[in-house]
Amino acid sequence: MNQNYEKYYVPAESPWPIVGAIAMFLIAVGAGLTVMQVSGEGSSGQYVLYLGIAILVYMVFSWFRNVIEESHKGLYSAQMDRSFKQGMGWFIFSEVMFFMAFFGALFYARMISVPWLGGAGNNAMTNEVLWPTFEAVWPLLTTPAGETTQAMGWQGLPLINTLILLTSSVTIHFAHVAIENNKRGALKVFLSLTVLLGVIFLGLQVYEYMHAYQDLGLTLDAGVYGNTFFLLTGFHGMHVTLGTIILFVVLLRIFKGHFTSEKHFAFQAAAWYWHFVDVVWLCLFVFVYVL
Amino acid sequence: MSNVINEQATGHAHHDHHHPAKGFKRWLYTTNHKDIGSLYLIFSLTMFLIGGAMAMVIRAELFQPGLQLVDPHFFNQMTTVHGLIMVFGAVMPAFTGLANWMVPMMIGAPDMALPRMNNWSFWILPFAFLILLASLLMPGGGPAFGWTFYAPLSTTYSNDNTALFVFAVHIMGISSIMGAINVIVTIVNLRAPGMTWMKLPLFVWTWLITAFLLIAVMPVLAGAVTMVLTDKYFATSFFDAAGGGDPVMFQHIFWFFGHPEVYIMILPAFGIISTIVPTFSRKKLFGYASMVYATSSIALLSFIVWAHHMFTTGMPVAGELFFMYATMLISVPTGVKVFNWVATMWRGSISFEIPMMFAIAFIVLFTLGGFSGLMLAITPADFQYHDTYFVVAHFHYVLVTGAVFSIMAGAYYWLPKWTGNMYNETLAKWHFWLSLISVNVLFFPMHFVGLAGMPRRIPDYALQFADFNAIISIGGFAFGLSQLLFVLVVFKCARGGEKAPAKVWDGAEGLEWEVDSPAPYHTFETPPEIK
Numbered sequence: 001m002n003q004n005y006e007k008y009y010v011p012a013e014s015p016w017p018i019v020g021a022i023a024m025f026l027i028a029v030g031a032g033l034t035v036m037q038v039s040g041e042g043s044s045g046q047y048v049l050y051l052g053i054a055i056l057v058y059m060v061f062s063w064f065r066n067v068i069e070e071s072h073k074g075l076y077s078a079q080m081d082r083s084f085k086q087g088m089g090w091f092i093f094s095e096v097m098f099f100m101a102f103f104g105a106l107f108y109a110r111m112i113s114v115p116w117l118g119g120a121g122n123n124a125m126t127n128e129v130l131w132p133t134f135e136a137v138w139p140l141l142t143t144p145a146g147e148t149t150q151a152m153g154w155q156g157l158p159l160i161n162t163l164i165l166l167t168s169s170v171t172i173h174f175a176h177v178a179i180e181n182n183k184r185g186a187l188k189v190f191l192s193l194t195v196l197l198g199v200i201f202l203g204l205q206v207y208e209y210m211h212a213y214q215d216l217g218l219t220l221d222a223g224v225y226g227n228t229f230f231l232l233t234g235f236h237g238m239h240v241t242l243g244t245i246i247l248f249v250v251l252l253r254i255f256k257g258h259f260t261s262e263k264h265f266a267f268q269a270a271a272w273y274w275h276f277v278d279v280v281w282l283c284l285f286v287f288v289y290v291l
Numbered sequence: 292m293s294n295v296i297n298e299q300a301t302g303h304a305h306h307d308h309h310h311p312a313k314g315f316k317r318w319l320y321t322t323n324h325k326d327i328g329s330l331y332l333i334f335s336l337t338m339f340l341i342g343g344a345m346a347m348v349i350r351a352e353l354f355q356p357g358l359q360l361v362d363p364h365f366f367n368q369m370t371t372v373h374g375l376i377m378v379f380g381a382v383m384p385a386f387t388g389l390a391n392w393m394v395p396m397m398i399g400a401p402d403m404a405l406p407r408m409n410n411w412s413f414w415i416l417p418f419a420f421l422i423l424l425a426s427l428l429m430p431g432g433g434p435a436f437g438w439t440f441y442a443p444l445s446t447t448y449s450n451d452n453t454a455l456f457v458f459a460v461h462i463m464g465i466s467s468i469m470g471a472i473n474v475i476v477t478i479v480n481l482r483a484p485g486m487t488w489m490k491l492p493l494f495v496w497t498w499l500i501t502a503f504l505l506i507a508v509m510p511v512l513a514g515a516v517t518m519v520l521t522d523k524y525f526a527t528s529f530f531d532a533a534g535g536g537d538p539v540m541f542q543h544i545f546w547f548f549g550h551p552e553v554y555i556m557i558l559p560a561f562g563i564i565s566t567i568v569p570t571f572s573r574k575k576l577f578g579y580a581s582m583v584y585a586t587s588s589i590a591l592l593s594f595i596v597w598a599h600h601m602f603t604t605g606m607p608v609a610g611e612l613f614f615m616y617a618t619m620l621i622s623v624p625t626g627v628k629v630f631n632w633v634a635t636m637w638r639g640s641i642s643f644e645i646p647m648m649f650a651i652a653f654i655v656l657f658t659l660g661g662f663s664g665l666m667l668a669i670t671p672a673d674f675q676y677h678d679t680y681f682v683v684a685h686f687h688y689v690l691v692t693g694a695v696f697s698i699m700a701g702a703y704y705w706l707p708k709w710t711g712n713m714y715n716e717t718l719a720k721w722h723f724w725l726s727l728i729s730v731n732v733l734f735f736p737m738h739f740v741g742l743a744g745m746p747r748r749i750p751d752y753a754l755q756f757a758d759f760n761a762i763i764s765i766g767g768f769a770f771g772l773s774q775l776l777f778v779l780v781v782f783k784c785a786r787g788g789e790k791a792p793a794k795v796w797d798g799a800e801g802l803e804w805e806v807d808s809p810a811p812y813h814t815f816e817t818p819p820e821i822k
């Protein structure tokens with residue numbers, strides 16, 4: 001244990017953090033101005049947004065390239081590797097808490113706000129005076145204001161998507177076993193399969209959204225059922241997209257011969273992230289679709 | 292912690308590629324925890340002055356009843372942005388700066404665990420606040436819904452620039468999360484051999500727990516602003532009863548973040564006070580282990596008390612009772628801390644250097660703020676106090692004479708270590724006494740006007756409150772001006788002064804006093820041995 005401490009490694013100065021900060025500044029300003037245009041006013045912000053995203057992507061590539069080069073030079077100690085792993089773990093925890101906010105909103109709407117609007121507890125007068133025709137049911141297909149929509153069933157596409165994601169969790173586990181046993185061929189097959197399953201999931205998700213908008217009238221603004229449905233599945237979809245991109249980059253690196261059976265932090269981080277995305281989907285499937 | 296064998300390897304020259312770049316590039320590209328700590332602290336002081344200037348606008352308007360100087364919409368922007376800047380721009384970055392400077396030195400690490408990410412998390416902050424401040428100058432003005440941005444004030448009734456506020460909060464949240472991850476990983480992974488958990492200095496312990504709170508709740512804040520964004524711009528109805536949502540839901544989500552946030556701003560303060568009081572009492576901290584457990588208990592309890600901010604929203608009685616008792620429970624571990632500090636001083640050989648004076652002021656005045664908090668925790672009493680100046684008095688006692696005083700104490704305590712020079716004692720004494728007196732003139736009468744029913748966040752008030760408000764405003768201006776003295780002390784100290792020895796305070800313990808003053812650019816490249 002003690003030999004890990006023999007020499008600490010402090011990475012050299014780098015321009016990428018400040019470039020990243022500028023990118024996030026442009027993204028925040030650009031996104032803000034773009035959203036403001038939605039309600040009619042404001043100047044053209046989307047170019048600022050695109051510029052910010054482009055700089056961020058450039059920054060991420062350059063930063064990671066530096067890190068990979070340093071790693072290949074053998075500069076990183078086992079301690080550094082632990083720091084990376086722990087950092088990734090806490091990042092995933094923060095992501096879990098982000099989803100908790102939206103699950104919290106879902107539970108609050110289902111268990112509290114919708115029943116109260118229907119007169120539960122001591123809220124009989126809320127219902128009687130404000131929304132006399134409103135009935136508290138979930139999924140909320142008719143809002144107190146009278147907007148109607150249809151519910152998304154769980155049996156068709158969502159069930160298939162669940163199976164796809166679960167399968168992808170298994171394939172990435174096999175890929176993990178393969179990389180640890182230095183079976184490069186199996187690794188490439190299983191990781192490619194995982195990426196493919198991720199892409200299919202996303203494709204089906206887009207199809208489901210089209211179905212919701214065109215056939216069901218289930219839209220983002222269709223009351224709190226549609227709100228929670230689209231924000232939860234939407235943010236999950238964004239995370240799957242990011243996870244697929246990460247896995248794809250890792251796959252390219254594997255084809256370039258990166259990683260060994262001992263040192264493969266990037267692969268491991270990507271795998272953890274993928275499992276996290278999977279678990280979130282399982283919760284989504286149960287609480288958004290089935291129940 | 293007592294027998295520290297000092298094996299710091301500051302003289303070893305094998306890290307020649309780590310000399311800082313010249314000029315401003317050093318500050319943009321740095322991976323050095325001391326540079327980044329300084330950046331955080333300078334940024335925080337700047338924001339403290341800007342946020343303070345806004346408080347001056349508020350107090351000038353409230354100096355006399357009636358609308359005098361600014362228009363009410365601008366007044367609302369001032370109260371909102373004052374709160375946002377002081378919470379996210381002044382107090383939190385100050386603690387992060389102190390953590391950056393001190394945590395690696397206290398645990399015998401060469402730097403933070405993820406130095407580049409450290410630099411990134413700092414540099415996001417100035418940009419985030421640039422967006423927030425710039426929105427004040429845009430047509431329609433800046434955020435005017437209070438720093439708590441309750442729906443529907445922030446959705447239905449907010450101006451069109453709210454999106455900029457939302458994204459500014461997003462990126463400052465990302466900055467906080469990255470900073471917190473860095474602190475946790477540093478403490479867990481970079482402790483020198485022999486630095487076991489129960490040998491950690493309390494400042495490190497409190498920051499470890501603070502960092503956990505940050506990672507747990509900043510994403511929830513991100514969720515809350517996101518829902519505000521979609522409610523305002525994309526016609527969702529999370530916080531709108533017509534679509535099945537509920538404005539009260541906003542308050543639940545916000546305060547699930549907001550209450551742990553309160554402890555994020557006070558736990559590191561506890562750590563600083565637990566460092567300073569033993570030094571100047573020349574005794575070991577009384578009840579070290581109980582301090583660790585009390586800090587953890589406060590952190591855990593902070594997750595189940597949020598709705599005490601919302602007693603008047605019409606929660607079911609069972610909920611009000613639960614949150615009332617849970618809140619009162621927090622006074623137990625907090626009391627443990629206060630008694631431990633007092634017991635540390637008991638029969639100590641106390642000397643009254645500036646850090647100690649601020650620390651003692653902290654203990655007395657923070658406790659006062661704690662007591663008013665206990666009053667607010669009582670549900671039926673809160674029905675009376677809610678949204679009055681009593682609340683304003685309460686949280687300014689815990690945040691100004693609490694958090695800010697602890698930051699001042701820490702700054703005076705470690706300034707000689709940072710700069711290598713002693714600060715000007717006379718000026719510092721003036722700063723302390725002027726601050727202490729003026730801050731009480733400023734905040735103490737707020738209790739009375741609050742109990743008498745003066746509502747917060749209103750630019751005008753009934754004639755009966757006129758005298759008290761004039762006194763409060765005078766206290767406010769005096770407190771604001773006194774802080775310029777602090778800027779002067781820091782500036783002079785950085786420029787020069789009496790040279791400080793490695794161990795600046797004779798009663799001080801800890802690894803940071805084993806290295807030279809000023810601390811060398813790189814410390815502990817080879818870990819010290821702790822026995």
